[in-house]
Amino acid sequence: MRLIVSILSFLMVFGCTQKMETFVIPPENLIPQEEMVDIVVDLLLLDAILVKKQKKKSDDLDLSKYYLHNSILEKYNITRENFEDSFKYYSHDLQLMDEIYADAITKLSKMQGEIDSQ
Numbered sequence: 001m002r003l004i005v006s007i008l009s010f011l012m013v014f015g016c017t018q019k020m021e022t023f024v025i026p027p028e029n030l031i032p033q034e035e036m037v038d039i040v041v042d043l044l045l046l047d048a049i050l051v052k053k054q055k056k057k058s059d060d061l062d063l064s065k066y067y068l069h070n071s072i073l074e075k076y077n078i079t080r081e082n083f084e085d086s087f088k089y090y091s092h093d094l095q096l097m098d099e100i101y102a103d104a105i106t107k108l109s110k111m112q113g114e115i116d117s118q
Helices: 002-015 033-055 061-075 080-091 094-116
Strands: none
Touching (some): 033 061, 033 080
16 A cells, blocks of 8 residues: 555656656557556556565565566566666656556556455
């Protein structure tokens, strides 16, 4: 929950700044917005796993982080460069990035609701 509040605070601070009026050319390998939402969901879940491992003082935290990040990239059949290029592109439009994170948080909330109802 603290992570979600931090993300929303970050988005609100940067969302209130003036939008840059520069045109950014999308990369050739741009990840579609809906897929980017799914990747962000997985990355937020990864972060939660790592925070939990860190609290348990897990010795294999760095190794876990490496394998989990790579498994997300493999799941979506993308490279790290492909993800970074797409993330940079979406980051130039703060409103669009806000939509991506809002959709990701909505999906996480639905997942939490499904777990709670079981």
